[in-house]
């Protein structure tokens with residue numbers, strides 16, 4: 001049964017990536033000048049009155065400040081008329097936030113100080129996180145409101161999946177995990193872009209155990225889409241999803257999501273070993289339990305979110321970019 005489910009899942013993911021690749025290519029054809037990924041320079045204070053083109057090019061709709069469980073509107077961006085309805089609908093902004101708030105445990109709310117509502121249609125990004133402080137103590141989480149309501153709010157748990165994935169980035173890239181003061185040339189551990197992964201960090205453990213032997217090969221691929229595809233095909237048993245093969249930082253966010261929403265795997269593939277690795281950390285097991293209790297995953301009435309049509313941008317997590 002598990003095997004069958006897995007096969008079904010990988011089939012869906014393959015189908016999804018084919019679809020995504022097509023729409024992504026089409027998007028580029030429409031407008032050759034559009035950058036597929038959003039560039040953000042961390043630590044630059046935001047001028048709220050500043051209505052320059054910076055706000056229009058990115059699909060940003062509304063920015064909120066975050067204080068624990070509370071959000072407060074900071075700015076409505078100048079947007080196309082077609083998106084105005086999504087900007088006015090603050091009930092939806094709040095409904096998405098409530099789900100984020102449900103997923104992020106109390107002791108992790110300190111990492112979030114901004115919440116962005118944006119339109120994902122442009123580049124197919126469903127969500128992202130980006131550090132708002134260079135030392136990685138504070139983060140902005142962005143959610144694509146159009147995707148969040150596609151086919152109904154949080155259809156098949158897709159939005160929950162996105163939020164857990166983005167939360168997984170903050171769990172594995174915050175200041176306790178990554179040292180932003182170390183430059184790449186001085187880094188001896190895995191370097192996710194935000195800084196050097198600390199010796200005992202989760203992502204460094206994942207890297208040392210399951211990436212080191214294929215990392216040179218991986219680095220030679222670069223951004224070439226078909227080479228990335230081939231890399232995934234070759235090492236498929238190492239990855240919980242195709243997106244996980246994007247890089248180690250995306251891998252651990254995907255592994256974290258699977259760790260949170262599915263039962264503990266019993267097989268011995270490398271993909272399963274990666275999930276089992278996270279069970280070695282009591283604080284992560286506690287995090288898992290909190291999320292599952294809050295979403296009532298594993299109870300009779302509530303099954304795990306289904307990985308179905310999760311939309312993602314083609315990002316490779318270079319420094320200063322938002323992490324999708």
Ligand SMILES: [Zn+2]
Pocket residue numbers: 165166169250253323324
């Ligand atoms: Zn990601």
